[in-house]
Amino acid sequence: MSRILQRYDWVLLGAVFALMMFGLVMIYSASFPLGIDMAEDPFYFVKRQLIWITIGLFVFFILLHFPYRLYQKFIPLIVTVSILSLILVVLIGTNVNGSQRWISIGPLSVQPSEFVKIAVILYLAYVYSKKQKYINQFIKGVLPPLIIVVFMFTLIMLQPDLGTATTILLVGGTVVFLSGARWRHLVTLGALATLAVSWLAFTAPYRMQRLVAFRDPFEYEMQGSGHQLIQSYIAMAHGGVTGTGLGQSVQKMHFLPEPHTDFIFAVIAEELGIFGMLFILVCYFLIAYRGVVAGLKCKQLFGRLLAFGIVFFLLFQTIFNLAAVSGLMPITGITLPLVSYGGSSLLVSLIALAILGNIAKEAKQQDIKHHSSVGADKTFQA
Template identity: 55%
Template structure:
């Protein structure tokens, strides 16, 4: 038997430590970045942090449950997860809450949530399950590669209608990674990549605000009184912080100068108040999460677990890159939040859920190495003979 003491010891504590160090640091920075706006709008300095703490508590509960929930069961739950994702996205379009010229939230039983965050994780589970069972046909486009992508296109369309091109593109990127790691042929990958890039480029030029983001990315100072203002204020935050930062709570840009200071652009406030030391801490934590996650995927003895681990890791890393790139002006602004740190309950819970699944895959890897006669490893090897062939 896999005893409790051994089980606790077998958890990937390096990964867990990095996740919660990042999350707790995020809570501190959400409070610092949000209290001026909180006072201005709600006459209370703790409005935003109080709500974030509630979601953090829920996220910890979800993490504790999922880190002990055998990831193999997601194969059976996959159709229900993807079905729920579709239903929630339809509800957003029908009954969603509008904010900032977009409808991305829905209120269920008094709780506001952003279904597209669930979709990010749901797509990974679905694709990992389907492609792990299509290894005999993975070199065939019509029967192996294409069928699961129909679901992805449907989800992409529903998210695009909110509109939320940033999240839709993120899902395409993660899908591409999973298809590649599933063993699809290069010409199929090249075709899908070219088609996806063409579609995204077409969509960018169909909306003025997206074109404006590209223009601001190229030269924000040419539009300093309009759509280039946010990026310029971000530059000022980063420059003000220097190496060691202005000090906790000492940001000037959060005092109404930098829009979305506690959400999409919280990394700029981190740079301003904690300097490059704080940015280095964030990068280090994401590096540890990425490294441990990739190691977990490589050590997994079945394709489903590997694709699941790789999908979660790349989704988190892509989010970090897209967010950091936007804040620093190295990439166009996409509206992608910073995982574990940005204000937003659904994003925080789903990020913790993804990390918890990684921890469970690591736990099962440990169990398989030290208890090779267990039923788990026999089932995995029978289902995925072609993985290491």
């Protein structure tokens, strides 16, 4: 039994579950005023999140024991389903606050673009692990897989969702870089991606407002574009070092919009102060560190690219959210992985971490076998 338990990366798994349970507590704290207003139930959002946690844990434990190599057999199916789901969103998706990003399935809403992030990582890790002979050739090696990624990017922009689309480009670029592409090819791709994102950001009036407002939210408060960030500033300042206490946030009382989703970190900072913020950062650091270790120990290029792609995907999401809440970047609408309210985001994070956990599990198995063989050799020599 102990040998079986040794196969798992308990630091990685512990950080994942600690963040998820912490997030559930903070979702209740941040959302109970809104739950009372919407459904006369302070546990309204917690109950819905618990449904997704139950689904997510079921999927997590299955995929944790599903060999990551087998995903290679399903890459064409994964890519096809991803593209079809994005097309369905454009055709019959549910419109919320001017964005058509969800497909309703009974009482639940699913955001396909969240799952596309994992599909892109799997697809690029697989293709570039097979294209090592041509990785130095831009036309034959680097470019063809990116055509599909650009197509997905375009479908996501039709929703529109620049934050998710940008994340996909960044993760894709990271996988291309780690696969060994030449610097001049990377610079070319980076320049094209920057131009595309900049053009999309500056040509949409509401995105332009966000870009301008994050630089000076107080000037644009009366227009509404700076209000959310100002309330986030107030929440974080109010919390100080020690926080006001769990459940004692003032800003969640209808001052701070979306306190349980995009801006849950502001509520955490207000109620738990710097200690709550440090707890989250330490958990993310442990996940990233153990993910990098697993990637470095993985012997297959597909597994290495997959592990690093997942680590950077989670890091980009985390950085985008924390930077938006603290006013260092424009508001993108990206949630805080494992902590924010949101079923699709939670499920995708758990799927990604289950794959990462399987890679780490195999790496630990290799270490155990290596130490066993070394011990056996020493015993034989003695």
